Amino acid sequence: MQAMILAAGFGTRLLPYSTYRPKPLFPLLNSPLLLLTIDRMQAAGFNHIVVNCHHLCEQVKEVLGKCSGVTLQEEEVILGTGGGLRRALDVIDDEPLLVTNGDIYHTVDLKNLYHRHVDGDFPLTLAVHDCPRFNSLLVNNGQLCSFEGAGNPSALAFTGIQVIDPKILEPIPLNAQSCIIERYRRILAEKGEIAALRVDHNHWTDMGTEQDYLDLHGALLGNKIPCWMELQSRITTPFCIDDKAVIGKKVTMKEWCCIGRAQIGDNVTISRSVIWDDAVVADGSSISDAIVI
Numbered sequence: 001m002q003a004m005i006l007a008a009g010f011g012t013r014l015l016p017y018s019t020y021r022p023k024p025l026f027p028l029l030n031s032p033l034l035l036l037t038i039d040r041m042q043a044a045g046f047n048h049i050v051v052n053c054h055h056l057c058e059q060v061k062e063v064l065g066k067c068s069g070v071t072l073q074e075e076e077v078i079l080g081t082g083g084g085l086r087r088a089l090d091v092i093d094d095e096p097l098l099v100t101n102g103d104i105y106h107t108v109d110l111k112n113l114y115h116r117h118v119d120g121d122f123p124l125t126l127a128v129h130d131c132p133r134f135n136s137l138l139v140n141n142g143q144l145c146s147f148e149g150a151g152n153p154s155a156l157a158f159t160g161i162q163v164i165d166p167k168i169l170e171p172i173p174l175n176a177q178s179c180i181i182e183r184y185r186r187i188l189a190e191k192g193e194i195a196a197l198r199v200d201h202n203h204w205t206d207m208g209t210e211q212d213y214l215d216l217h218g219a220l221l222g223n224k225i226p227c228w229m230e231l232q233s234r235i236t237t238p239f240c241i242d243d244k245a246v247i248g249k250k251v252t253m254k255e256w257c258c259i260g261r262a263q264i265g266d267n268v269t270i271s272r273s274v275i276w277d278d279a280v281v282a283d284g285s286s287i288s289d290a291i292v293i
Contacts, residue, residue: 001114002092003046007034007102008054008075008084013208020293022056024102025063026213027276029220029231029240030260032063033207034102038070039230044111046098050091052084082178086169094166101160105216106204107226108161116197117163124164124187125195129204131157137196144194147185156196159204210291217274221256248283262292 011018017026024034034051041049052073053060064070071091079087085099098114108127117125126144128137134157138149149155168187172178188194203225205216219225221238238256241247246263254271262275265283275281275292 001044001046001098001111002048002050002095003041003098003100003110004050004052004085004088004092005034005037005041005100005102006052006081006084007060008052008078009103010055010078011103014210014213017210017291017293018055021276022053022059023207025056025059026103026207027258027260027274028105028207029217029235029258030242030277031231033105034060035063035067036228036230037100037102038064038067040228041098041110042069043229044109046110048093050088051102052079052088054078078177079175080177081180082169082172082183083176085164085180086172086174086178089166089169092166096163097166099162099164103207104160104205105207105228106159106161107202107228108159108199108204109202110161113161113197113199114163117195120195122193122195123168124184124193125162125197126184127159127161127199128156128196129159129198129200129202131159131204134158134206139196139198142196143192144188144196147181147188156198159199160206161199213291214272214274214289217258218256218272221258242277254288 007024011023014023025032047069050071050073052075054075057074064072073088096117113127135155136150137156138146139156172183207213220227239253240258242261244261245259248264248266250267251264252269257270258274260277262279264281267284268281269286271288273287273290279292
């Protein structure tokens with residue numbers, strides 16, 4: 001099975017942090033989300049994974065340098081989701097392709113989604129759920145009816161996870177910026193051949209804003225949401241502290257916190273915060289509801 005992770009975006013909603021690190025490389029319990037996603041895909045049987053990159057591409061190249069079964073697609077200019085997928089036609093096989101955004105944490109069964117698509121009749125299957133913040137799709141009997149359902153009480157949201165037959169990407173102009181949703185709109189208008197598989201029973205988080213990122217850590221460290229197997233060994237609830245972190249004297253940790261390979265001074269108080277590798281927290285600091293880089 002083959003898959004692609006869309007990881008080229010600028011992450012503007014996570015400024016200023018995304019000027020230092022591309023969003024898919026933001027650490028989740030001290031490990032880059034992108035690496036965790038790749039591990040999870042490979043454990044599900046996806047042995048060929050394409051990752052596109054543009055913003056701070058050198059960092060992505062460095063992180064993925066030792067990953068087997070991963071093809072890196074560097075984009076000199078930002079191509080968007082549609083352009084990035086079209087470019088990947090050169091390196092993928094003519095068989096269904098699982099596609100996911102690189103900034104989401106979820107428990108959707110990727111293998112099941114893939115095979116549900118293979119067993120279906122349509123060239124495209126979107127994983128959808130009820131998420132009021134993003135609900136805009138109208139679905140009937142497992143088939144997408146409209147992208148224009150915002151405000152409709154029965155509308156659903158696209159998770160950013162999909163399985164596609166590569167042939168539907170061919171009409172997208174090569175090496176030009178485009179949004180894949182525009183291609184999907186055209187498919188819907190011309191043929192109406194888009195399946196929608198509901199995955200409401202799964203957890204899903206869009207790591208789009210600073211608060212989303214902090215809330216995700218708090219939920220994981222508070223055992224409020226399912227934790228990926230790849231992360232379970234990292235947690236000493238409600239704290240996650242890297243073995244190489246240097247912790248000063250009289251450091252107080254409240255509620256929850258995640259500390260990477262950082263240096264924490266004396267008489268510091270930390271609550272509901274994530275402290276990245278190489279960060280230095282000065283003596284006497286009081287940190288709450290923050291990302292420290």
